[in-house]
Amino acid sequence: MKLSFIKNSKLPILILTIQSLIFILIMYLLNGKLFNKVIFFIILSYFIGVGIIVFSEINKSKKIKKLISDFEKEPSYKTLDKLLKEAGVDYRNILDDIYIKNKKREEKYQRQRTELYDYKDLIERWAHEIKTPISIIDLLIENHKEEISRYFLESLSYANSSLKDNINRLLYYGRYNVKKIDYKLKDLSLKDAINEAMENYYSIINERELVVIDESLDIRLISDYNSLVFIVSQVLSNACKYAKSKIKIYNISKMELCIEDDGDGVYQKDLAFIFEKAYTGKKSSNTSSTGMGLYLAKVYANDLGIDLSVKNNEKGKFIISLNFQK
Structure with missing residues (x-):
């Protein structure tokens, strides 16, 4: 913002300086006595003019910065019009292009977000549903210990435990990505x-x-x-x-x-x-x-x-x- 208002103030201050110097020179050449009387007021007017230019540019820079921030947070025609009114219609094509791109990006984000939630929901439902066949395997292992060889029983139990562990991890990962967790x-x-x-x-x-x-x-x-x-x-x-x-x-x-x-x-x-x-x-x-x-x-x-x-x-x-x- 500081660099912006300094840059924008340079030209009007330069013009004011040239005008003031020309006016002082003319006054000096036309009437030396009158020049001595008005020189103080000319210099005072010059510094007041510089102050007004700088102050107005600072205010304008602040306002444009706020309007850009508002437009960034809420890219709508309302915020766009306010920004154009302050910045000037010369920026319409650029700002319109930014608005359209932001709109498309937001739509794409919302679409991907919906797809992600659907995918997450599908994975969670699958994880809960897969628990049923895992429970059946547990039941079979428990009820048929004597009929199954020790090696096969231990291998099956190991595979079932690993499967449970991975599904449990998957569920907790999905749970943590939800904004609110109900801890008891x-x-x-x-x-x-x-x-x-x-x-x-x-x-x-x-x-x-x-x-x-x-x-x-x-x-x-x-x-x-x-x-x-x-x-x-x-x-x-x-x-x-x-x-x-x-x-x-x-x-x-x-x-x-x-x-x-x-x-x-x-x-x-x-x-x-x-x-x-x-x-x-x-x-x-x-x-x-x-x-x-x-x-x-x-x-x-x-x-x-x-x-x-x-x-x-x-x-x-x-x-x-x-x-x-x-």
């Missing part, structure tokens, strides 16, 4: 949440022949139970993927839970990105990782006031901490 905060047991998360990963832990040492304390929290189970599950899922033989769950203080695995951890330079979307860990050969688990755990933890962070990144001792102090 209540007094709950952290131990219950850990046990449920462990139960969800029993088949995966069994398939990978991992030893899980649970030394966590039974503490009470005010939180959303389902979201807390999801957060613990995603950290546990990460540990299951990268652990070599052992996972340990324990508290280092009453309000801080740690989940430790004996994997190789991550490169130090990549540590800052571990909770970023799609980070998969370059040290690992695990090709099934999507990088969404810890990302979603972090965004839900932030919502619930849980500080989720990497506590240790040593080889053979990778620790993720859930601090409930907030």
Whole structure:
């Protein structure tokens, strides 16, 4: 705005200066005595004129800036007409072109937004519907344990648990992209949440022949139970993927839970990105990782006031901490 009013003021000030100098010269040549009497008023008039030019240009620049902002926020014929009235009709073709392009862009955005919501709705409905055949598989596994070979039973349980985990992650991803999440905060047991998360990963832990040492304390929290189970599950899922033989769950203080695995951890330079979307860990050969688990755990933890962070990144001792102090 400052550069604009200075630039716009240059020409009128230059014209005023030339006119004033010509007038002073004429007055001096015609009547020297009269010149001495009026020179003060001529100079005063000149500075008043400069002040009026600068002040009017500042006001005009401010007004145009506001009208451009209004037009940008609400591109309509009403805001366009106001802007043209102030800026001048010479800008009509340019502003009309901007208006039409903005209108098309807005229409395209609304169309894509609708398509995205429809797609999201379809995915969520599919995710809920797929739970029915998964439940049937659970029932078949439970009712036909004696008829199925141990190897086949464990493989089927592992595949079913992995499928549940991925669908659950998909649902939580869709849920978080909705503007409002209805968290149901209540007094709950952290131990219950850990046990449920462990139960969800029993088949995966069994398939990978991992030893899980649970030394966590039974503490009470005010939180959303389902979201807390999801957060613990995603950290546990990460540990299951990268652990070599052992996972340990324990508290280092009453309000801080740690989940430790004996994997190789991550490169130090990549540590800052571990909770970023799609980070998969370059040290690992695990090709099934999507990088969404810890990302979603972090965004839900932030919502619930849980500080989720990497506590240790040593080889053979990778620790993720859930601090409930907030």
